[in-house]
Amino acid sequence: xxxxxxxxxxxxxxxxxxxxxxxxxxxxxxxxxxxxxxxxxxxxxxxxxxxxxxxxxxxxxxxxxxxxxxxxxxxxxxxxxxxxxxxxxxxxxxxxxxxxxxxxxxxxxxxxxxxxxxxxxxxxxxxxxxxxxxxxxxxxxxxxxxxxxxxxxxxxxxxxxxxxxxxxxxxxxxxxxxxxxxxxxxxxxxxxxxxxxxxxxxxxxxxxxxxxxxxxxxxxxxxxxxxxxxxxxxxxxxxxxx
Numbered sequence: 472x473x474x475x476x477x478x479x480x481x482x483x484x485x486x487x488x489x490x491x492x493x494x495x496x497x498x499x500x501x502x503x504x505x506x507x508x509x510x511x512x513x514x515x516x517x518x519x520x521x522x523x524x525x526x527x528x529x530x531x532x533x534x535x536x537x538x539x540x541x542x543x544x545x546x547x548x549x550x551x552x553x554x555x556x557x558x559x560x561x562x563x564x565x566x567x568x569x570x571x572x573x574x575x576x577x578x579x580x581x582x583x584x585x586x587x588x589x590x591x592x593x594x595x596x597x598x599x600x601x602x603x604x605x606x607x608x609x610x611x612x613x614x615x616x617x618x619x620x621x622x623x624x625x626x627x628x629x630x631x632x633x634x635x636x637x638x639x640x641x642x643x644x645x646x647x648x649x650x651x652x653x654x655x656x657x658x659x660x661x662x663x664x665x666x667x668x669x670x671x672x673x674x675x676x677x678x679x680x681x682x683x684x685x686x687x688x689x690x691x692x693x694x695x696x697x698x699x700x701x702x703x704x705x706x707x708x709x710x711x712x713x
Contacts (some may be wrong), residue, residue, distance in 0.1 A: 482525055486513060494526055513559040527569045539568075539576055544616050547573060548606050556603075577603075584615045587626040596630060598639065602646040 489512055502519035509517050510513045517525075539547075543565055558574040565573065582602065589597040598611065606612045610632060617626075631639070667675045 482529075485708075486515065486517070487525070487530060489513060490522060490525060491530060494530075495658070499523075499526060499531070522556075528571050536545065538618070548603070548612065548616075551603050552579075552607065557695075572693070580619075581615045581620070584617050584626070587621075587623055588614055588629065591627055592630075595636075598631070599643055601643045604646060605639055605642045608635055608638045611639065 486509070489509055493508055497505050497508075502523045506517055506519040506522050509522060546564060547561060550564055554560045556574075558577075559570040562568050562570045562573045585598055585600050597614070598605075600615075606615060614626075614629065614631075618663075628683070
């Protein structure tokens with residue numbers, strides 16, 4: 472009996488049991504070998520990444536469930552400056568925290584606090600979030616990493632200082648410049664592709680296509696953003712039992 476062609480979405484109890492045994496045998500690093508052995512034993516296709524994510528996000532006994540401490544938050548922010556949004560690398564410095572934990576915490580917490588802070592304020596008083604670089608400012612960091620228990624009235628009566636507003640403007644301006652440079656580089660690369668000479672024989676060949684027939688031009692469209700400038704984000708959802 473061959474493995475299922477489609478990768479199953481939901482993890483079953485027997486899969487978790489075998490995965491635990493294989494991690495104990497191989498250790499929590501050799502995910503290719505673990506994936507291959509799991510697929511052989513259960514006749515089901517699980518990729519190395521699926522096995523790794525299932526282990527660290529659901530089965531690892533060292534997983535920490537307590538809320539993030541202020542020390543952990545500060546460490547995440549400091550590491551984010553060094554590694555950017557490479558959440559898996561950042562999570563390695565936080566025992567018991569998984570990639571999903573860190574990533575979801577950061578996006579969910581900041582999005583919630585941006586909305587709370589901006590409610591009822593003038594446009595000139597709002598925080599526009601375009602990159603995590605604005606969290607280098609301690610005043611903005613305290614606001615956007617506030618705990619969920621902080622009341623709306625506290626945000627309503629909190630305003631940025633002039634220095635923080637100026638820092639925010641400069642940080643967002645630099646972020647826009649970086650994005651424009653990346654966009655310009657992509658446009659140059661795309662123009663170079665289009666300017667490549669194609670022989671008349673190929674142009675007249677009905678079987679020749681410069682891109683697939685089902686190619687969607689919308690992939691060049693810029694992703695939509697939230698009204699406050701927060702980028703589109705969908706939390707990573709762990710695989711659960713059927």
